[in-house]
Amino acid sequence: MTGRLTRGAGGPAKLRRLLEAGETIVAPGAFDALAARLVEEAGFPAVYMTGFGTSAALLGRPDVGLLTMTEMAGNAARIAACVDIPLIADADTGYGNPLNVIRTVGAYEAAGAAGIHIEDQVAPKKCGHMEGKQVILAAEMAQKVRAAVEARTDPDFVIIARTDARAVEGLDRAIERARLYHEAGADVLFVEAVVSESEAAAVAGAFPDVPLMFNWAEGGRTPPIGLERLRALGYRVVIFPIGTLLAATAAMRGILQEIATAGTPAAVLSELPSFGEFTDFIGLPQVREVERRYAVADDESEQTKG
Numbered sequence: 001m002t003g004r005l006t007r008g009a010g011g012p013a014k015l016r017r018l019l020e021a022g023e024t025i026v027a028p029g030a031f032d033a034l035a036a037r038l039v040e041e042a043g044f045p046a047v048y049m050t051g052f053g054t055s056a057a058l059l060g061r062p063d064v065g066l067l068t069m070t071e072m073a074g075n076a077a078r079i080a081a082c083v084d085i086p087l088i089a090d091a092d093t094g095y096g097n098p099l100n101v102i103r104t105v106g107a108y109e110a111a112g113a114a115g116i117h118i119e120d121q122v123a124p125k126k127c128g129h130m131e132g133k134q135v136i137l138a139a140e141m142a143q144k145v146r147a148a149v150e151a152r153t154d155p156d157f158v159i160i161a162r163t164d165a166r167a168v169e170g171l172d173r174a175i176e177r178a179r180l181y182h183e184a185g186a187d188v189l190f191v192e193a194v195v196s197e198s199e200a201a202a203v204a205g206a207f208p209d210v211p212l213m214f215n216w217a218e219g220g221r222t223p224p225i226g227l228e229r230l231r232a233l234g235y236r237v238v239i240f241p242i243g244t245l246l247a248a249t250a251a252m253r254g255i256l257q258e259i260a261t262a263g264t265p266a267a268v269l270s271e272l273p274s275f276g277e278f279t280d281f282i283g284l285p286q287v288r289e290v291e292r293r294y295a296v297a298d299d300e301s302e303q304t305k306g
Contacts, residue, residue, distance in 0.1 A: 008080040008087070011114035012156035015086035018045055019158070019188070019211055024231045027088055029241035031057040031248075036079040036087070037282065038244070046114070047083060049076050050241040051090035052127050057245070065124025069095040073107040080112030082283075088160070088237070091116035093123045098147035105151040105159075115158025117190055117213070118148060120165065120177065128164055128192040129220030135165050138177045142184040149185035160213055160237075161186035166193050167221075175206045188213050188237060193221045200225060204233040211236040218243050 018025050027046040030036035031053030039047040052063040054075050059066055069091075076089045089108055094101035101118065108116050119125065120141035122134040135141075141161075148159045161181035165174040171194070178189045190213040191203045200222075204212060214235040215222065219242075230238055258268050273281070 006081040007084045008082070008112045011080060011086040011112055012154050012158065015046065015088070015114035015158050016156045018086070019236060022236075024227070024235060025237045026227070027237060027239050029053055029239060029244055030079055031242075031245050032075070033078045033082045034282070035244045035248070036083050040083045040085050041281070044085065046086045046088055046237075047079065048239040048241060049079055049087060049089040049113075050239075050245070051092055052242055053245040054090070062130075063127040064130075065092065065126065067092075069100070069104050069107060073104075073111045076108055076113045077111035080114075086114035087112065088158070088239070089113040089116050091118050093121055093125050094118040094144050094148065096123070098144050101144045101147045102151040105148050105157070106153075109153060109157055113157075115160060115187070116148075117160035117162045117188075118144060119162040119190075119192070120144075120181075125164075128162075128215065129217050129222070131167075133164050133167050135163070135168050135177075138165075138180050141177070142180050145181045145184040145186050158187045159185065160188040160190050162190035162192055162213075164192045166191060166195070166199075171199055171202060175203060178203075178207070182207070182210055187211065190215070193217075195221055196223060197225050197229070200230070200235075201233055204235065208234065213237040213239065216240050218246060 025046050026044055027048040028039045028044055029048045029050035030039050031050055036047045051072065054072060055061055055063045055067050058071060058075065072091065076087060080087045091104055091108060094104050120135045122136055126133050145159065145161045152159070161178065163174050163177040163181065165177050174191050178191055182189055188211040189207055192215055194200050194203060200214065212235050214230055216238055218240065227238065255265050255268060258265050
């Protein structure tokens, strides 16, 4: 880490190797760089940038298409710069037509993401587990996928095609759409918001030789399914998008209530990381190392003044 305060090199190649290894990649969600560092510290092989969490963290608003592409790519850049594990990032609808998708891919590549998923919702989109979604024509989405694949400059950059058609057109049509998106060049398929284990199995059965992504959306429309079962079905990427966000919300509520009730947080400080532990975790030792490396000696400073 000498002389470096940023990390995250080689993300696409790392993600490709994980996909090719055949193991199920578990990628908890991160809504900011701090959450991503905690995901990495916990030993996970990849991290997922949640659009739901990004909207909540940056705007304090729900995931209903309020964030712009540059805001989302900016958050991806901050996350990718502080971890060495690959980042899979939500890129919503690609933020427009194929021309917009081309710009989106470039922005996320430049941000250091290892891969993105784009979806076939009508803009402005909604969280995949909310009511009232609409989808664009399947052929239109296929062209957006093709544009994304052709736009990447790094062939390892992973394009994940998501369909939200299950809630709008039914499972069979969602599978048909996913097949069309795979034919357009998508590396990984993501059928969002299945509503039963049997539906998850049907999706896996339809694509036995294609990497699949599963959204274990905490509290969403998809029921809890064990990780071993998902492995057995053949899902290659499993994301847990908002657990960190919900946990952070609960913890902050708790300490704020303590301050409101007791006047200070003194009674619960023993349950928190110490100041020193936290500053070490977020990289203060590396900052000190850089300061020492580039410090000007006192005698040199005096010569400059003279």
